[in-house]
C-alpha cells in the first residue's frame with residue numbers, strides 16, 4: 387500500500403514537472419509572437435502581435451485599406467499600441483487615417499523627415515493631433531519598447547537624415563527571446579551596408595524583410611544572411627520590382643506577398659516558423 391502511494395506521488399510530481407516545463411517553454415507570458423506581413427499591393431504593412439501588445443509597422447496605401455482593416459478585425463485587434471510609419475510615402479502611411487477611425491491607436495512612431503512630407507502626410511497628422519494621439523520621433527539607437535528582457539524593438543536607422551526619403555526609412559530590429567526579425571522599409575544598398583557594419587548580431591536574424599519591395603540589395607546584404615526566411619512585401623508596380631535575379635541570390639526561403647497573400651510567421655522564442663492557417 388505504502389509502495390503504491392509512493393508511486394502515485396511520484397507520478398503526480400512528474401506530471402507537475404512536465405506541465406511546468408511545457409508552460410515555461412511556450413512563453414513566460416503565455417503565448418507566442420506572431421508577425422503578419424499583409425498582402426496590400428506594392429506597399430508595406432506588418433503587424434507584430436504579442437500576447438498583450440500590438441505594433442503596426444506601416445499601413446499600406448488607401449487602395450487596400452478595406453482589406454487591411456478587415457484583416458486586423460479578423461485577428462481580433464482592438465487597439466494598436468505603437469503605429470510606426472517607416473517614411474512618408476503614401477504606400478506606407480496611406481491607410482493610417484482609417485486605422486485611427488477603426489481602432490484605438492495609442493501612439494505614432496515616426497522619423498524626423500518632415501522635409502519630404504507631402505500634403506497627404508500633413509493631413510494625416512492633422513487627424514493624429516485632433517485625436518490627441520501622442521507622436522514620438524525616433525532615430526538610430528532609440529528603443530521603441532523592451533519587456534522584461536525577453537523582447538526588444540529597437541531602431542537601427544537612420545542616424546542622420548539624407549535627401550532620400552527611402553534611405554530615411556526607420557529600420558527596426560525585433561528580438562523575442564532567442565529569435566529576431568529585421569524590418570527594413572525602403573532603404574537602398576548604401577544604407578543596407580551601413581546597418582550591417584553596425585552590428586554583427588544582425589546576421590543571426592531568423593527573418594529578414596527584403597528592402598524596398600524587393601528593390602536593389604547589396605552584395606553584403608546577400609552574403610550576410612544565409613538560410614533565412616526572407617519576406618518581400620510587394621504587388622503590381624511599374625518599377626519592375628521585385629528584382630527576380632537578386633531574389634535568386636538570397637540563401638533561404640523567399641516569400642512574396644504578391645504570390646502567397648498574407649504571410650504569417652510565429653516565434654515561440656526558440657524558433658521562427660511559417661504559419662499555414
Ligand SMILES: [Zn+2]
Nearest residue numbers: 475477572598
Ligand atoms: Zn515603399
